Amino acid sequence: xxxxxxxxxxxxxxxxxxxxxxxxxxxxxxxxxxxxxxxxxxxxxxxxxxxxxxxxxxxxxxxxxxxxxxxxxxxxxxxxxxxxxxxxxxxxxxxxxxxxxxxxxxxxxxxxxxxxxxxxxxxxxxxxxxxxxxxxxxxxxxxxxxxxxxxxxxxxxxxxxxxxxxxxxxxxxxxxxxxxxxxxxxxxxxxxxxxxxxxxxxxxxxxxxxxxxxxxxxxxxxxxxxxxxxxxxxxxxxxxxxxxxxxxxxxxxxxxxxxxxxxxxxxxxxxxxxxxxxxxxxxxxxxxxxxxxxxxxxxxxxxxxxxxxxxxxxxxxxxxxxxxxxxxxxxxxxxxxxxxxxxxxxxxxxxxxxxxxxxxxxxxxxxxxxxxxxxxxxxxxxxxxxxxxxxxxxxxxxxxxxxxxxxxxxxxxxxx
Numbered sequence: 001x002x003x004x005x006x007x008x009x010x011x012x013x014x015x016x017x018x019x020x021x022x023x024x025x026x027x028x029x030x031x032x033x034x035x036x037x038x039x040x041x042x043x044x045x046x047x048x049x050x051x052x053x054x055x056x057x058x059x060x061x062x063x064x065x066x067x068x069x070x071x072x073x074x075x076x077x078x079x080x081x082x083x084x085x086x087x088x089x090x091x092x093x094x095x096x097x098x099x100x101x102x103x104x105x106x107x108x109x110x111x112x113x114x115x116x117x118x119x120x121x122x123x124x125x126x127x128x129x130x131x132x133x134x135x136x137x138x139x140x141x142x143x144x145x146x147x148x149x150x151x152x153x154x155x156x157x158x159x160x161x162x163x164x165x166x167x168x169x170x171x172x173x174x175x176x177x178x179x180x181x182x183x184x185x186x187x188x189x190x191x192x193x194x195x196x197x198x199x200x201x202x203x204x205x206x207x208x209x210x211x212x213x214x215x216x217x218x219x220x221x222x223x224x225x226x227x228x229x230x231x232x233x234x235x236x237x238x239x240x241x242x243x244x245x246x247x248x249x250x251x252x253x254x255x256x257x258x259x260x261x262x263x264x265x266x267x268x269x270x271x272x273x274x275x276x277x278x279x280x281x282x283x284x285x286x287x288x289x290x291x292x293x294x295x296x297x298x299x300x301x302x303x304x305x306x307x308x309x310x311x312x313x314x315x316x317x318x319x320x321x322x323x324x325x326x327x328x329x330x331x332x333x334x335x336x337x338x339x340x341x342x343x344x345x346x347x348x349x350x351x352x353x354x355x356x357x358x359x360x361x362x363x364x365x366x367x368x369x370x371x372x373x374x375x376x377x378x379x380x381x382x383x384x385x386x387x388x389x390x391x392x393x394x395x396x397x398x399x400x401x402x403x404x405x406x407x408x409x410x411x412x413x414x415x416x
Contacts, residue, residue, distance in 0.1 A: 002060045009066040016070070016306030019044040023305070039366075041301050042141060042168055045308020053313040065310040071263065073303035074146055078264035079243050080296020081400050082271025083289060086279060096346065097390050100355070101398060103342050107363050108134040108406045110333055115326040116410070124322045126414050127156035130407070132326040136166035137334075138403050140366040142300055145307040146262045147407060154260075154415060158315030164307060165316060166327060173331045174365030178373035181339055182357035186381065189343070190350060236291035246270045260411050265404055272401075334363050353377070354384045358391040367395025 007015065023044025027033045033043050055061040115129035131151055136144040144163035151159035247267025254261045278284050316323065338356045346352035357377050361370030370391050378384055 002062060004062050004064055006064045007066060009068040012065040012067065012306055012310070013069045013302065015048065015065075015309050016041070016045075016302055016304075018305075019048050019309045020301050020305040022047060039141065039171075039301070039304060041304035041308055042171070045305055045311070046168070048309040049311035049313055052309070052311070056312075056314055062312075063310075065306070067306070067310065070145075070303055070306040070310075071149075073299040073306070074142075075244050075247070075264050075267055076240050077142060077296045077300040077303060078146065078400065079240050079247060079267040079271045080292050080299070082243070082268040083239075083275045083287075083292045083296075085272035085275055085398075085401065087276050088279060096351075096355075096386060097393060099345055100359075100390055100394055101402070103337075103345060103359065104138070104363075104394060104399065105402055105406070106341070107334070107337055107359070108138050108403050110337065111137045111330060111363075112406065112410045114329055114333055116414075118326050118329060119322065122322045122325070124319070125156060127151050127154055127159070128162060128319060128322065129326065130410060130414065131156065131159055131162040132166045132323060132330070133407075133410075134403050135407055136163045137170045137330055137364055138362070138399055139167070139407070140171065141167045141304050141307070143400065143403060143407075145303060146264050148307075150260060150262055150411065154411070158312060160307065161311045161313060161315045162319065162323065164311055165313075166323065169327050170330070171365040171369060173327075174334075174361045174363065174369045175373065177331065177335055177364070178338075178357040178360035178369070179376050181335060181360060182353045182373070182377045183380075185339065185343055185353040185356060186350065186377075189348065190353065232288045232291045233295065236288040236295050239287065240292060240295060243267060243271045243274060259408065260415065261408055262404060265408075268400065268404070331364065334360060338363070350381070351384050351386045354387040355390065358387055362391065362395050362399060367392065367399075370395060 020041045021044070023040030023042065026043045026047075027040050030043075052063050055063065111134040112130065115132045116126055117129075118124075119126045119129035131144075135147045135151075139147070141164060144167040145160065148160035148163050151163070156162070244267050247264075247270045249266070250270050251261065251263060251266030254266055275284070275287075275289075278287055338359045342359050343352050343356050346355050354374050354377050357373035358370035361367070361373040371388075374384075374387050374391065
């Protein structure tokens with residue numbers, strides 16, 4: 001007889017935080033976790049999900065997790081993503097940024113069409129194909145968690161487990177494929193001239209863009225008192241909460257259209273509007289954007305920890321073969337697009353080769369994977385300015401916006 005052990009929202013949040021701490025300890029000690037940029041809540045959460053699997057298989061005990069606070073943390077994170085959507089950087093990025101956006105849109109379409117085709121051939125629920133599509137590939141764990149409730153609502157049992165498993169696979173493969181593809185392109189497609197170290201000079205208008213817009217950890221440290229720090233984080237938290245509230249109204253309005261949107265989409269859109277209005281009014285210095293991003297990333301870590309500990313791995317048994325076929329096909333497709341399409345479109349030069357490494361990183365995993373891939377290539381050869389300016393912009397501002405639009409379109413097409 002099966003027993004159910006229920007954990008309330010506070011206990012679930014605490015267990016998610018504990019998984020995060022465990023993952024941080026594992027990442028510090030296990031080198032391959034560092035090499036592949038596996039997020040701490042993912043590595044720690046997998047340990048808890050395996051324990052949950054053992055309880056279910058050996059003692060017939062199923063854990064039930066209250067996801068109320070998980071949804072709150074998810075909303076705050078995607079709101080912080082919206083605050084990073086600065087449209088002014090479009091013109092700063094130049095034609096390469098626009099070409100990258102085109103490549104990204106193409107990748108996202110392929111990532112959804114491919115698994116849907118495989119699902120149709122193998123007679124599997126098309127929602128499984130969506131869970132293994134751009135939701136978990138280009139979207140990563142954050143988007144996978146965000147859309148899990150939508151997929152569950154459309155009738156896919158175990159959507160969270162399927163999407164998270166696919167996202168973890170993509171995260172690893174994004175790091176495994178990016179560097180080798182760039183290396184092959186450099187060695188076979190470029191002349192010796194391209195391998196000569198060059199004296200790149202950073203445009204002052206672009207200097208610091210990566211750390212300011214995309215990576216709180218890379219931001220220059222500043223000296224401030226504890227009271228100043230408290231006030232800055234307080235303002236950031238208040239801004240996030242106000243926009244989350246306004247975003248809930250936006251989400252309600254979007255629902256009235258009859259189109260399926262993820263719960264976070266309204267808050268993301270409102271945050272993007274607020275950011276760009278503030279930019280036009282020259283109020284962004286007062287918004288504490290770096291603290292907003294930091295609070296958002298904290299919420300993402302806790303959200304992922306809670307999502308990972310609540311995985312029900314036994315729900316993957318019946319989907320093992322179709323899911324593996326879909327995921328392998330995704331990796332092959334990404335490698336072919338990056339090697340034969342992206343490299344040629346982006347200029348067939350050293351910058352394009354480095355960008356290929358980044359494309360594999362965020363196309364299958366996340367922006368940190370992309371940055372790690374490109375850093376490894378540049379460490380072997382020489383630094384390339386453009387990729388390290390373009391990829392953080394794409395990862396911080398446009399992946400979630402473009403991906404959410406295409407996912408929504410495909411889900412409404414399936415549900416029609």
